Amino acid sequence: MTTANILLVEDEPAIQELLAFNVAQCGFRAIQAFDAEAAMAHINRALPDLILLDWMLPGASGIELARRLRADSRTRDIPIIMLTARTDERDKIQGLEAGADDYITKPFSPRELMARIRAVLRRRAPQMSDETIKVEGLELSPTTHRVSAKGENIDLGPTEFRLLHFFMTHVERVYSRAQLLDQVWGDHVFVEERTVDVHIRRLRQALEASGLDNLVQTVRGSGYRFSKE
Numbered sequence: 001m002t003t004a005n006i007l008l009v010e011d012e013p014a015i016q017e018l019l020a021f022n023v024a025q026c027g028f029r030a031i032q033a034f035d036a037e038a039a040m041a042h043i044n045r046a047l048p049d050l051i052l053l054d055w056m057l058p059g060a061s062g063i064e065l066a067r068r069l070r071a072d073s074r075t076r077d078i079p080i081i082m083l084t085a086r087t088d089e090r091d092k093i094q095g096l097e098a099g100a101d102d103y104i105t106k107p108f109s110p111r112e113l114m115a116r117i118r119a120v121l122r123r124r125a126p127q128m129s130d131e132t133i134k135v136e137g138l139e140l141s142p143t144t145h146r147v148s149a150k151g152e153n154i155d156l157g158p159t160e161f162r163l164l165h166f167f168m169t170h171v172e173r174v175y176s177r178a179q180l181l182d183q184v185w186g187d188h189v190f191v192e193e194r195t196v197d198v199h200i201r202r203l204r205q206a207l208e209a210s211g212l213d214n215l216v217q218t219v220r221g222s223g224y225r226f227s228k229e
């Protein structure tokens with residue numbers, strides 16, 4: 001299973017530790033940031049799969065950070081759960097308008113928070129889900145790491161597996177090499193873009209025997225698309 005990276009943006013050490021502990025207990029990887037600036041430094045290196053974002057932070061507020069992330073095409077789709085002591089209905093609406101996917105008030109029950117993280121990931125980052133996916137004769141199981149094409153098992157390397165999982169959960173959309181590095185490798189800085197081409201080629205080779213390699217399409221000048229057409 002792919003481990004989701006959860007970026008925790010919270011300035012209070014006790015709450016930060018509580019969050020990190022619970023996130024790790026759930027099998028996610030916790031990345032800790034104590035203010036918006038530190039959070040941006042993490043995000044610039046690698047996109048997290050979800051952000052738990054405290055409203056009141058020293059320096060730029062959680063709301064400001066959320067707005068900034070939503071305004072940038074690279075970070076626009078990162079799921080965000082706002083975390084705050086505020087219970088005012090107006091604040092809640094402001095948080096959601098700034099682009100948060102969900103909203104939870106302190107004090108929170110860790111169990112409820114984890115349930116919400118899972119729900120948001122299921123909805124917003126389906127490649128993080130454990131559910132078996134079927135597209136056009138391809139079947140991929142994240143839990144067993146098995147892939148079959150027209151009923152025949154096929155062997156994929158770990159990167160090709162993640163790439164195919166991402167494609168199967170994001171059908172018909174065009175992704176640039178930089179976007180695929182961000183989404184599949186989690187690193188757009190240190191990995192070269194031609195690495196994407198190498199793994200695309202391997203993925204197509206693995207799908208050739210079943211004739212499903214044409215699902216992985218090159219879009220000239222743009223990148224790649226996984227398409228049934």
Ligand code: CA
Pocket residue numbers: 010011012054055056057
């Ligand atoms: Ca705070």
